[in-house]
Amino acid sequence: MALYEGIALIQEKQAVVLDLGTDYTKFGFTGEAAPRCIVRSEFWCAATRRYRRVHDYQTADELYDNLVHMLHLLYFRHVLVNPKERKVVVVESLLTPTLFRETLAKVLFTHYEVSGVVWADSPRLCALTLGTPVALIVSIGAKEAEVAAVVHSCVVLHAMESQPLGAHAIHAELRRLLDEDNDATLDLPDLVIEDIKVKTCFVGSRSRAQQWEAARAARDVQFACGERGRLRVSGATRERAAEVLFARDNELASLPDIVLQCIMRCPIDARRALAENVLVTGGTASLPGLRARLAQELRHLVTRPPYASRLHVREFKFHGAPAQDSAAAWLGGALLGAGEAGAARATPRDVYARARRLRDWRERLMADFSTVPEWDHMAAVLTCYVAYNNR
Amino acid sequence: MAYLTQPDYVKYICSCGQLKPITSLYFCRHCLKIRCGFCICHEVDSHYCANCLENMPSSEARLKKNRCSSCFDCPSCFHTLSTRATMAQPRQTPQDPAGGDTKVESKQPKKMYYLSCFNCRWTSRDVGIPDQPVASGGWPERTNPFAARVNQLLDYYKAIALQEKQEKIERERKKFTIRGKYITLTDKTGLTGAMARNIAGLPSSDSSCSAIANFVPSQASAEVEELPEDYYTKEVNLNQITSMPQRLASPEWQPVSVSRLHPLAKLLSVKRSQRCRVCDHNLTKPEYNPGSIKFKIELLAYYHVPEVKIISHEPVKAGEKTALLLKLTNPTGHEMQIKLLQPEDLPPPEEKEEPKSIEKSLEKSLNLEKDTSSYKAIEREPQYSVTSRVTSPPTALTLAQRDDAAEYDDDAQHDTTE
Numbered sequence: 001m002a003l004y005e006g007i008a009l010i011q012e013k014q015a016v017v018l019d020l021g022t023d024y025t026k027f028g029f030t031g032e033a034a035p036r037c038i039v040r041s042e043f044w045c046a047a048t049r050r051y052r053r054v055h056d057y058q059t060a061d062e063l064y065d066n067l068v069h070m071l072h073l074l075y076f077r078h079v080l081v082n083p084k085e086r087k088v089v090v091v092e093s094l095l096t097p098t099l100f101r102e103t104l105a106k107v108l109f110t111h112y113e114v115s116g117v118v119w120a121d122s123p124r125l126c127a128l129t130l131g132t133p134v135a136l137i138v139s140i141g142a143k144e145a146e147v148a149a150v151v152h153s154c155v156v157l158h159a160m161e162s163q164p165l166g167a168h169a170i171h172a173e174l175r176r177l178l179d180e181d182n183d184a185t186l187d188l189p190d191l192v193i194e195d196i197k198v199k200t201c202f203v204g205s206r207s208r209a210q211q212w213e214a215a216r217a218a219r220d221v222q223f224a225c226g227e228r229g230r231l232r233v234s235g236a237t238r239e240r241a242a243e244v245l246f247a248r249d250n251e252l253a254s255l256p257d258i259v260l261q262c263i264m265r266c267p268i269d270a271r272r273a274l275a276e277n278v279l280v281t282g283g284t285a286s287l288p289g290l291r292a293r294l295a296q297e298l299r300h301l302v303t304r305p306p307y308a309s310r311l312h313v314r315e316f317k318f319h320g321a322p323a324q325d326s327a328a329a330w331l332g333g334a335l336l337g338a339g340e341a342g343a344a345r346a347t348p349r350d351v352y353a354r355a356r357r358l359r360d361w362r363e364r365l366m367a368d369f370s371t372v373p374e375w376d377h378m379a380a381v382l383t384c385y386v387a388y389n390n391r
Numbered sequence: 392m393a394y395l396t397q398p399d400y401v402k403y404i405c406s407c408g409q410l411k412p413i414t415s416l417y418f419c420r421h422c423l424k425i426r427c428g429f430c431i432c433h434e435v436d437s438h439y440c441a442n443c444l445e446n447m448p449s450s451e452a453r454l455k456k457n458r459c460s461s462c463f464d465c466p467s468c469f470h471t472l473s474t475r476a477t478m479a480q481p482r483q484t485p486q487d488p489a490g491g492d493t494k495v496e497s498k499q500p501k502k503m504y505y506l507s508c509f510n511c512r513w514t515s516r517d518v519g520i521p522d523q524p525v526a527s528g529g530w531p532e533r534t535n536p537f538a539a540r541v542n543q544l545l546d547y548y549k550a551i552a553l554q555e556k557q558e559k560i561e562r563e564r565k566k567f568t569i570r571g572k573y574i575t576l577t578d579k580t581g582l583t584g585a586m587a588r589n590i591a592g593l594p595s596s597d598s599s600c601s602a603i604a605n606f607v608p609s610q611a612s613a614e615v616e617e618l619p620e621d622y623y624t625k626e627v628n629l630n631q632i633t634s635m636p637q638r639l640a641s642p643e644w645q646p647v648s649v650s651r652l653h654p655l656a657k658l659l660s661v662k663r664s665q666r667c668r669v670c671d672h673n674l675t676k677p678e679y680n681p682g683s684i685k686f687k688i689e690l691l692a693y694y695h696v697p698e699v700k701i702i703s704h705e706p707v708k709a710g711e712k713t714a715l716l717l718k719l720t721n722p723t724g725h726e727m728q729i730k731l732l733q734p735e736d737l738p739p740p741e742e743k744e745e746p747k748s749i750e751k752s753l754e755k756s757l758n759l760e761k762d763t764s765s766y767k768a769i770e771r772e773p774q775y776s777v778t779s780r781v782t783s784p785p786t787a788l789t790l791a792q793r794d795d796a797a798e799y800d801d802d803a804q805h806d807t808t809e
Contacts, residue, residue, distance in 0.1 A: 324644075
């Protein structure tokens, strides 16, 4: 009996990694190279008889129900394991609303009785997949594009940039352009818009975008769309839909602008290294031509004001993560959870049961540092950072 | 009454405050409470393939990544693929016609198999998978293109974690050893730590570092793959580009073109058993055989709670009384007393009784597993809106027990109705 207990203690159950995105959820086991499933973040709601998105909620109770249903689907339809007494690595954005985090914690700990949860932020996890000490993570997701600098496993929080330049922005633009192409208010469902985007859209090069009236337009596509007949997707639409990510105005809030601003706000010694270690990830990054265009824009804009005088970085280098674009952050979670280090950093269930709340980085910024229990750790990180700077 | 296609008109309040139709409720025989899918604990009972109805032990299922080894789904439309057989003539080397007919007898046509979808006509030949000589299994397996790199990363991080742990132990040990007073063996003999390790046959201390030393971080490159110049002018063939569901069905590869679709090994299904959170007793337990839809244990509310049906009702008008006809059925074998109450007369959920004796509280503190605090967190106040009031008969009704014989004794009733 004692022997069996010992074995059970050593052989901990393989933890699961959960990346609950706005549009797609990635779920799988730690230590594996790819998630077991990538499914839409929605579930069949029997009461309303339609699919319900997890992120559509008004109250905390509603969100609680959504998460319970979604996790049930993930555990018992896709991954087929008992949630009880198994650790979970949650991949989250640094800008996840507190309500969402706390509710997810409540669902995992009280409803599914998991033994521990590792809360890990996606920029650091993306950097883990590279193994480089310094990395600039440009993550273009469903709702937002987030740019975060990771310097020696620390996110430079004050330099973090985020703009609503994700798949939803492209969808809205594509919707508008399609209406123009077909001279009608089409009001297509999201799934069809996504399908059109995935199958036809691309990002043209910078030189084409500069003089795109003169350039020979790309081929038109006739898109068969059920009972609506054929839709015309003009060459211009295919090329211009993703142009919203690069549209500049006085606010300097386009995708290349926020990348440069993020580098500019980072410590001066890390800037060059950051520019030479860019990782473009997130589902939208797999749009054909997006990486090339971003590189061209960065190299051009950095020679222009206001960046030319303040940012003396001229070289940009790009990484490729060892995963599909949409699953890079998930892979980081799988790597983190596989080692003992990850398991040791989990919030155990009994600790949560006592405090009933989670730690967050915001309160660290507000708090008086000497009272923070992790002060020692933070001080160590700071010395590392200073040492790196002095190198 | 619950319907398949209509909304649920009659809902029951579960002990956790959820409103559910009777078909999705359970009745715990040990707590004597109604439970629903929300307040019970679901567990994976057994894995099976829904296509070939083959059971798979959970350890094997884990090894095969929850995929059936003989059934496949179509990567194009997700319908189940069928195995088709063809007669293949073994390839003949061209030879002179005179000597040809003597050799034909030795070369029997061989049966070869390929996968085909009866729904969308996709076949494994479309993507260049060679036909197989055996009907099931043996299909080529693909490996993740990033598997090698991911394994490197895993080794690297594991080595770092190990080093971190060793350093921590070392630090702890140094804290407590009093040095300087006694001359240790290593000091006297000039034996270094590494040599001592070597003699003792322990792995040298920097063995774990080899994974760290050999690790090469990802190399960034200034070149980014640009779109080919003919991308802009090329005709787009929509039939050659995969849709999002087709890509995401194989998360490892996410093929962009149709020619790279591969058959998907069918995902297994599970039979679930349900357990009461409060008393840990099984509420349902399915039979092991995947073909059977029966249960070993099935404590459904349908067998214990009186069923309410709305037989007829008149349209509700403001300030007027209308008739509502209900039918109550007693599913149990015992007589039942029923009293209709107003919503506000509902007894409040009883509070947990305080531990009466020291023994009990001791037992409670020892029994760490039975932590019902989590169950309490799930309970909610029932949410329902009331637009009218039902005046209920004040007397208690008595429902006769279920008459098992009623179903068989058809003569008496049928004769009178006909």
